[in-house]
Amino acid sequence: MKTKIHVPPIKIQGIKTKLIPWIAENVELHEDTRWIEPFLGSGVVGFNIAKKNALFADSNPHTISFYQKIKSGEINSSLVKQFLYREGEILSKKGQEHYNFVRERFNNEQNPIDFLFLNRSCFNGMIRFNRNLKFNVPYGHKPERFAQAYITKIVNQIKYLEHAFSLNNWEFKCQSFEDTLNEVKEDDFIYCDPPYIGRHVDYYDSWDETNELKLHELLINSRAKFMLSTWDNNEYRENEYLKSVWNDCFKLNKEHFYHIGAKETNRKPMIEALITNYKKSTKPEVEEMPEKNYVQMDLFSMIEKISTQHGT
Ligand SMILES: C[S@@+](CC[C@H](N)C(=O)[O-])C[C@H]1O[C@@H](n2cnc3c(N)ncnc32)[C@H](O)[C@@H]1O
Numbered sequence: 001m002k003t004k005i006h007v008p009p010i011k012i013q014g015i016k017t018k019l020i021p022w023i024a025e026n027v028e029l030h031e032d033t034r035w036i037e038p039f040l041g042s043g044v045v046g047f048n049i050a051k052k053n054a055l056f057a058d059s060n061p062h063t064i065s066f067y068q069k070i071k072s073g074e075i076n077s078s079l080v081k082q083f084l085y086r087e088g089e090i091l092s093k094k095g096q097e098h099y100n101f102v103r104e105r106f107n108n109e110q111n112p113i114d115f116l117f118l119n120r121s122c123f124n125g126m127i128r129f130n131r132n133l134k135f136n137v138p139y140g141h142k143p144e145r146f147a148q149a150y151i152t153k154i155v156n157q158i159k160y161l162e163h164a165f166s167l168n169n170w171e172f173k174c175q176s177f178e179d180t181l182n183e184v185k186e187d188d189f190i191y192c193d194p195p196y197i198g199r200h201v202d203y204y205d206s207w208d209e210t211n212e213l214k215l216h217e218l219l220i221n222s223r224a225k226f227m228l229s230t231w232d233n234n235e236y237r238e239n240e241y242l243k244s245v246w247n248d249c250f251k252l253n254k255e256h257f258y259h260i261g262a263k264e265t266n267r268k269p270m271i272e273a274l275i276t277n278y279k280k281s282t283k284p285e286v287e288e289m290p291e292k293n294y295v296q297m298d299l300f301s302m303i304e305k306i307s308t309q310h311g312t
Pocket residue numbers: 012013014015016017038039040041042043044045057058059060175176177178193194195196204205206
């Protein structure tokens with residue numbers, strides 16, 4: 001895998017940036033394997049790991065439209081730079097009033113560049129839509145958010161995507177995971193990072209047991225190799241679906257720390273899991289000793305022991 005991790009311009013809860021090296025080590029991809037990602041989110045996983053062919057999808061139309069417009073050139077790094085300088089200056093003078101103004105404008109016009117502004121200046125970089133499909137995350141209370149260094153960082157993130165999108169055959173679709181998985185061919189590789197069960201906080205991002213069972217069924221029936229990111233356990237709870245739904249798959253674990261709030265002391269461990277329908281052999285296979293050899297070894301050591309006891 002490329003050593004530098006490219007962080008995308010969109011932020012999202014549950015972003016997998018820190019887990020990318022681990023995911024990359026364990027995927028099974030060839031140069032011409034098509035990468036299928038039904039739960040794209042920020043795109044950080046696929047944009048760093050996919051090869052030249054990919055289908056990126058999500059039920060959230062705003063992230064998909066943002067990336068589609070970068071791909072078509074409708075949104076580009078110089079446009080974003082001008083826009084963030086202009087809007088950022090107004091934000092520094094008017095604060096919350098301007099944030100609310102852009103949020104209202106976005107909710108009426110759905111312009112993806114407004115979505116970027118909101119995503120980078122809202123509370124905790126969250127993405128949340130109510131049932132009337134309105135973005136409803138409050139202001140992050142940082143009027144100086146779009147300082148020069150921050151704008152440069154975002155502009156460079158967009159430049160990287162412009163470059164990557166021009167080199168690769170990467171397709172973006174706003175659709176449900178069912179529709180995406182119905183497009184899969186046996187030699188594709190599927191990476192899934194669905195929402196966690198029971199967190200019904202967002203219109204586009206809710207998940208329940210029926211979804212989990214459907215996802216399992218579609219992945220198994222696809223006959224393609226797949227990897228699912230999920231959680232295994234934390235200090236209070238275990239992910240019961242690993243035993244009840246995913247028990248016919250392989251599992252890899254890794255400890256990961258996440259922060260609650262801003263305090264460094266609020267660092268909580270979480271055991272992450274990668275579920276696959278294949279076993280990746282990273283090391284050369286160790287030839288297993290035939291069982292009868294173990295028996296012979298036992299006989300030899302017994303004879304040796306008896307001889308020592310009898311002084312022979
Ligand atoms: C945990 S996030 C993925 C995070 C991503 N791996 C990253 O690192 O940025 C889950 C994503 O699934 C999408 N999603 C939720 N329900 C969906 C569904 N039924 N079909 C397709 N996408 C869905 C959400 O919009 C969200 O972007």
